[in-house]
Amino acid sequence: MLSEQSAATVRATLPAVGGALGEISERFYEGLFAAHPELLRDLFNRGNQASGTQRQALAGAIAGFAAHLLEHPDRRPDEMLGRIAHKHASLGIAPEQYAVVHEHLFAAIAEVLGEAVTPEVAAAWDEVYWLMANALVALEKRLYEEAGAAGWHPWEVVERVAETPDVTTFLLRPAEGTPAPDHRPGQYVSVRVELPDGARQIRQYSLVAAPGSALRRIGVKRLHGGPSPEGEVSHHLHTRVEVGDTLELSAPYGDLVLDDSTGAPLLLASAGIGVTPMISMLGHLAATGHRAPVTVVHADRSPAGHALRAEHEEYTAKLPDAAAHFWYERPEPGHPADRTGLVDLSGVAVASGTRAYLCGPLPFMRAVRAQLIGKGVAPADIHYEVFGPDLWFAQDA
Known part of the structure; x- marks a missing residue:
């Protein structure tokens, strides 16, 4: 004080x-x-x-x-x-x-x-x-x-998949041969890479796989700054890191952690690469037999740019009381007109007592948060994750 x-x-x-x-x-x-x-x-x-x-x-x-x-x-x-x-x-x-x-x-x-x-x-x-x-x-x-396993540890790339033209997932296993600490759904790891100029730059990437696996899976969106500072690590990972290479990872961290212990209805809202922690959460819910209502909301530029869309739909379908709502700026023919453009929750039922988790660009999260509060969701029950520096307070200051 x-x-x-x-x-x-x-x-x-x-x-x-x-x-x-x-x-x-x-x-x-x-x-x-x-x-x-x-x-x-x-x-x-x-x-x-x-x-x-x-x-x-x-x-x-x-x-x-x-x-x-x-x-x-x-x-x-x-x-x-x-x-x-x-x-x-x-x-x-x-x-x-x-x-x-x-x-x-x-x-x-x-x-x-x-x-x-x-x-x-x-x-x-x-x-x-x-x-x-x-x-x-x-x-x-x-x-x-x-x-427990603080510090940097080597992980071997065992698979890389081009999910979209801009997003690649990397599947990794511990290179030291010792079990790694498990993570909680929604957490991220830091990845440290050595760049051509000798700098050892660090970036955070959400863990895509549900907890319980001995492997780590991260989704990396390539920033179009190329090798310039804004996109130097994603550019390096997309163009230089192949199966068999080793990356340095931190232990899992992050406070956007799913709490499904209360049986409250859940809403998972994401935009763009913000889908990655939501896939981890949905995978966890599907694996644990979650039965409470789950509302899935996602916004993207187009279906082709919607990374991990198949898993988004698959995990949602495995839940007994879940519905997915996708908005696209450039939708496919036949996509519902009320799901085109920016997210509009006016036609989406939000159950009383819902706990919401948001991840995506700050304007998206601010807009969704305002709509949820308007639908009666308590501000304390709305949790968010900002990729990069948290400018929420900076914009309010």
Whole structure:
């Protein structure tokens, strides 16, 4: 909990600091990478740095955390922190790295805000930072302990399948010959690859296979930036990784985890490559004989671009009380007119007490979430996963 004196200072300075966070985060990353170029080469996503999305996410997280401390002084924003902690754990972030971040973040704050950063202001925002950092360190420590097989482990590619022109799935088995920790439906792994320039870049990919298998299966959408930073890892995986090659994987992480223990109706909504965690969830539901109602919603550009469509339909058909609703921008002849274009749930029945899981582009998830709330779904029962930096808070800030 933020001290009373610091809370007053943060409340008074939040508009000024929040308004400058975009510039602060830009200066922060410039200073951090100048002092530690290995972090940009081997830890931070160079594509997100090039596009600026990581800077937006950092600014949104800091502003969101500070605002939460002021509005709810007795409650920690565990949903936001948990999502960040899972991502950090998948990257192998260590506690000592928070001191490095602190050094360069506060240097950037002082540089941007100048004389406005009095000792009192610096102390108050220092308290905000360490409240957030120490909470993340504790959460990440627990995640590492639960994972058991923390760190990087080699996995051999045993199959690759071109699901669509832009999406390829890779089936992998442990190359060390030891059992890997199981995952929960909806989780992802980090994949680390060495690129032609020697950089060891990391990306996260949802696990497609249902839990219980000794194998891992990931779906990779090729970004059309080619070998540029925005698409360098997907380009590498699509063009250079073949059966028999080895990839480095982290343990499974991710907080978008299916909870089917309550018997509540479920709604699984995805768009584009956001289908991958939903296939894992549906596979789990089919394998465990789930009997409660399940509504499947998916949006894509066309049926041909709908990755894993056959599995989407197959798993849904195996459930006794499930229905699938697919929307396409460019549908096949005969596709229902009310399933063309953007997702419109007005004609879809949503049962009382539904728990919803969303994955896809942020505008899609915002629109679906608003429609679900309009149909009476409790906001606390709507869970989401953002591929890449979480800009939900950045856009609200």
